[in-house]
Amino acid sequence: MLGIDLTSVKIFFDNCPNFIKCLWNARTRDFPRRVLWFAITRKHSGRHSAAWLEMTTHSRVKKHTGRVQKAPADKFAERRAELGEAALTTLATLGYARTSLREIAQNSEFSHGVLHYYFSDKVDLIVCSVKQYKARCVTRYDHAVDTATTYDELMEGFLQSLGDTLQGEGHVHRLWYDLRSQALFEAAFHDDVVQIDKSLEDMIWRIMSRFAELSGQDPGLPPSACYALFDGLFLQALLKHLSGDTKAIADMQADVRQSIERLFAAPAKATPAPRKRRA
Template sequence: MDTREKISARGDSKRAESPRGTGNTARGAQRRIEIIDAAIEVMARVGLAGLSMRVVASQAQIPLGALSYYFNDKSDLVAQAFQQLSDREIERVVRTAERLQPTMTTEQLADLVADMLIDGFSTPQGALVTRYELVTEASRDERLRPMFEAWYAAMVPALSRLFRDLGSHQPELDSRTIMAVMAGLEIDNVYRPLGPVDKRRIRATIRHAFRAVVALHDL
């Protein structure tokens, strides 16, 4: 089973466990997504501590009582928000991984990864801030950890295959090195909107990391 199949199976399992039946209709599923997106914006603005069902209902422009039709409680909403963010992030990772080819130059490979990283700061609005908010919560709530770990389950094999094709003797270590650089860049820039200078620095840093890792293959 390849990465995409594993992700699909994991998502099917999560959907099967959903406590509400509104996803059985296209409109119900879309409305749930819209409410979760509203919750993501709220968490990005006021943090998890400031999140309440009332504030989310106001952001989503629906009656407070309607939220109970989609979510059991605040914990259920938080868990589904984390799942939605995780699913979207995995889709972005898979799309980028499929474009990474060993015939590309080091700069081309690095730029594709940098594009993915930069895009994550604004797609959708507030998603990156909320993801880090929820990652912190995962340190307290073990039910959220598998969703965060799913990102690594998607990215590590994809980058490892690339570095193996490039001649790496330690492809998984190489991939985790690049991912550590990416995580550091996210944290360094998450507190404010990215400007043109920030984007250039991100691209330069990712290029430098890729060149350093690839250079080790010849040692």
Template sequence: MSTVAPDKLQARADRKTRKRQKKKDRIARSAMQALQELGYANTSLRDIAARADLSLGMLHYYFEDRTQLILHCVSLYKAAFISGLEEALSDASGREPVINALANALATSIIEDASTHRLWYDIRGQAMFDPAFRPVVADIEASLMAVIETAAEKTGSARPGVGELGYALIDGVFRYQMQNQVTGTPRNHESLANEMRSVLETLF
């Protein structure tokens, strides 16, 4: 019979869980480069292990399969992206400041993180065929809609459905800008932000 108090056992279990989560996060960050370069369809666990300088056994220990690892990578990145948008809006108040803050944050993300956004769109498309991707994609899109709803409230434009409508409008422009940044003619921050600002002014 254990003589360790239940609260100490729980604390120990919590520490173990946090340690495992941190390790999974580190592996996911290391795997991102391979996924960004090759895309979902062309990347195997062996490719990820080689690019991330990890053993295949290590990957299998923390992630059951490639799908689980890729979903963790996308969730980790998009959480940071959403957090950045929320932070940009946190100090903005009033229609113009909110629109400018969001437009600048989106433009900055396209310039700095286009290759990672490309992976997100790859996975989002895959979700139409593979049910395993749908819950994570749905959660991420719900979070993005919530950001838009927050912006709408701050601009006095809150109304039913603004999150879904705003997401559809903003995402269409964002995806086109990102695609052009990767495969076409890259544009500067001011140009991207101005285009995004026009969309936001229509929405709000």
């Protein structure tokens, strides 16, 4: 009678938001007339109601699907990373034996309950913190390798990075050596310590490989031996530095320089050609 396209009414109702359906279920008297008015106006506007609804529905779906929402697992991992970073200072100050989740909570803005929710125990937290720090440390040395174009540049960049690390972050490296020592006694540390240690060995080998390229000589040692050499020099310097030895950093840099020169002789510098005398 009213010239209503009932198909349009059905399409509208099927595609309308849930809150509109709730209004229908709430028996709002004026609502049916509004739906009928919508169907009539859509019919007489020269556009097919089904096509219009399909277009608007597609736009709404496209808009929402364009939002990339992080999965709960990603958010959980991000939160763990934040807490691990925040706890790093306390862990590095107190060490493994004197640290508990409650102690870390007392020295940070996070509650004991929050830490216990994201970490099963202090072993879990310490491993998370050290892993993150060592990952950053590796990229620092990679930058020295990537930017050096000559043997001397690589030498100075490597020595500078070692000195800066020992000077500014010695307490954090102390935590790493503490963790590595605990792995000799606690099986819970084994896998993570081996993984971190391997990443450091790979880092040293990338540096040695670059020295080999720039000097044209082979180091003559396997990756594990190169890592043991420079890690030992760094640990020795760390012990001296934390004991108040003001020459520890300079002595370490001198020892590292001498070791590299034993492995790779510096390429001979081209001597300038003598000037010709005028007749």
